[in-house]
Amino acid sequence: MPLRETGRRMRLRRTGRVPTDARVRHYDELDEDTQVAVLELAGRPRTAPETGDLDDGDVVKFTDYYEVRAR
Amino acid sequence: MTIHINPESEQPIMSDSYVIIGDGIAGASAAETLREEAPDADITVLTDEGESLYNRILIKEYAKGKLPEAPISIHQEEWYDDHDVDLRLNTVVVDIDVENDAIHTHEGETFAYDTLLLAVGGTPQQLPVGNADADGIHHFWTFQDARKIKASVEDADNAVIVGAGLLGIDFAAICGAQDVEAKYLMRGDAWWRYALSEEGAEIMHDAMRERGVEPVFGSGVDHFEVDDDGHVEAAVDPNGERYECDFAGVAIGLNFNTELVEDTPIETEDGIVVDEFMRTNVDNVYAAGDITTFNDLVLGEQAKNGSWGSAKEQGTVAARNMVEYGSETFEWVSSYSITHFDFPFLSFGHPTLGDDSVEATTADGEWRRVALQDGKIVGGVLIGDLSPQSAFKQLMREGRDVSGQTDLLMEPGFSVDDLAAQTEQ
Numbered sequence: 106m107p108l109r110e111t112g113r114r115m116r117l118r119r120t121g122r123v124p125t126d127a128r129v130r131h132y133d134e135l136d137e138d139t140q141v142a143v144l145e146l147a148g149r150p151r152t153a154p155e156t157g158d159l160d161d162g163d164v165v166k167f168t169d170y171y172e173v174r175a176r
Numbered sequence: 177m178t179i180h181i182n183p184e185s186e187q188p189i190m191s192d193s194y195v196i197i198g199d200g201i202a203g204a205s206a207a208e209t210l211r212e213e214a215p216d217a218d219i220t221v222l223t224d225e226g227e228s229l230y231n232r233i234l235i236k237e238y239a240k241g242k243l244p245e246a247p248i249s250i251h252q253e254e255w256y257d258d259h260d261v262d263l264r265l266n267t268v269v270v271d272i273d274v275e276n277d278a279i280h281t282h283e284g285e286t287f288a289y290d291t292l293l294l295a296v297g298g299t300p301q302q303l304p305v306g307n308a309d310a311d312g313i314h315h316f317w318t319f320q321d322a323r324k325i326k327a328s329v330e331d332a333d334n335a336v337i338v339g340a341g342l343l344g345i346d347f348a349a350i351c352g353a354q355d356v357e358a359k360y361l362m363r364g365d366a367w368w369r370y371a372l373s374e375e376g377a378e379i380m381h382d383a384m385r386e387r388g389v390e391p392v393f394g395s396g397v398d399h400f401e402v403d404d405d406g407h408v409e410a411a412v413d414p415n416g417e418r419y420e421c422d423f424a425g426v427a428i429g430l431n432f433n434t435e436l437v438e439d440t441p442i443e444t445e446d447g448i449v450v451d452e453f454m455r456t457n458v459d460n461v462y463a464a465g466d467i468t469t470f471n472d473l474v475l476g477e478q479a480k481n482g483s484w485g486s487a488k489e490q491g492t493v494a495a496r497n498m499v500e501y502g503s504e505t506f507e508w509v510s511s512y513s514i515t516h517f518d519f520p521f522l523s524f525g526h527p528t529l530g531d532d533s534v535e536a537t538t539a540d541g542e543w544r545r546v547a548l549q550d551g552k553i554v555g556g557v558l559i560g561d562l563s564p565q566s567a568f569k570q571l572m573r574e575g576r577d578v579s580g581q582t583d584l585l586m587e588p589g590f591s592v593d594d595l596a597a598q599t600e601q
Contacts, residue, residue: 123242123243123244123247125244125246125247126246126247127247128247129231129234129237129243129247129248131231131233131234131484131515132513132515132520133233133483133484133485133511133512133513134231134233134484134485137565137566137569140562140565141566144520144562144563164247166234166237166515167515167520168515168517168518168519168520169518170242
């Protein structure tokens with residue numbers, strides 16, 4: 106999945122609550138490039154270019170639940 | 177072929193008719209692709225389940241009590257209306273008539289097709305032991321299974337788990353998350369012993385123990401004991417050891433749903449045999465998802481795969497070839513992760529195959545193993561550090577011979593460039 110050309114960057118923030126209206130994506134659903142980004146960002150105060158298959162507000166299930174923030 | 181009357185010209189127009197059996201990710205991705213590739217086609221999806229496409233890899237999170245129901249659903253029924261797909265829930269196919277291109281259902285309905293996709297998956301195997309069908313003994317495959325498991329495990333104090341593989345460990349995680357003490361009965365001396373050495377497996381055993389799930393090796397189930405109401409109350413292993421349980425989770429594998437095609441000319445071999453275009457030996461019948469025994473272009477032989485990504489891709493590829501045969505091959509390196517613990521686990525390719533392997537502990541709690549066949553990577557397992565997954569998958573896709581350089585694969589921070597530099601020397 107190519108990087109989006111939005112110029113936005115995303116980060117993953119650990120979250121203990123999953124809203125019922127959130128789109129939840131398991132790590133295994135993600136494209137390989139996005140999986141690499143999740144490995145880089147999960148649990149770390151880092152950002153990376155937004156990827157094509159995650160949106161702001163999505164929740165990713167990896168070793169924990171992470172909310173995607175894209176700005 | 178379906179004939180419609182064009183109201184403007186009053187001339188009949190013909191559209192292709194596609195029928196898909198199964199609304200898991202393989203069938204649903206095929207329906208979505210067919211609608212894109214054949215905008216005027218008639219598309220019908222038949223499923224024996226009572227709900228439309230949901231996220232099968234998240235239902236374990238629901239059973240753990242970590243996720244509500246709503247985010248598990250992927251396609252609301254409106255999706256099918258919006259995409260002009262005729263979805264039939266609770267519809268059991270009882271016969272496939274490939275001579276007359278027709279499907280017959282349990283309610284006597286007949287669906288004619290031009291092209292058929294079988295995305296019928298599998299059914300969990302039951303242990304061939306006494307009382308294996310007692311109340312409180314669960315198998316885990318559908319969302320409805322997850323609901324029953326969640327309800328049952330919430331009322332349980334202790335549990336028994338059987339099936340030392342990728343599905344069985346979900347039961348361990350569910351028990352751990354719901355504070356149920358469990359005995360995980362394994363026939364061998366390690367969890368997933370066909371893909372892990374004892375060293376790698378011990379990392380997983382420790383994670384289970386931390387959650388109150390005790391692995392028991394050299395065990396298994398000889399029979400279950402039930403109470404007067406027919407509810408499971410204990411598992412007895414072949415050594416005569418008795419393990420009390422209010423709940424039992426059994427995950428010993430799938431029976432692939434090939435009985436539908438038993439009386440047809442469609443070839444089966446541990447599933448429905450398809451070529452690299454996902455077509456069976458019957459020209460207008462395709463298959464996708466767990467059910468297929470496919471021509472794995474990466475491995476160079478027939479293979480099976482049950483991962484979400486593989487099933488989704490197979491559905492997409494099948495649909496494109498249903499519209500135009502030969503348009504796209506299925507060529508995929510699959511992976512499957514376990515995200516129950518505070519470290520990640522990932523298997524990729526075919527880690528139980530190969531004629532050689534290399535493994536190493538790369539740091540505390542980090543372990544990896546790569547399986548090789550004729551000097552080429554065919555699969556592997558990563559625990560703790562998933563960073564080399566893209567490099568290993570790339571080498572698999574390229575079919576690179578890494579003979580004589582396998583030590584490099586075990587280096588922390590390994591990249592394909594390291595190998596290339598070594599090759600050029």
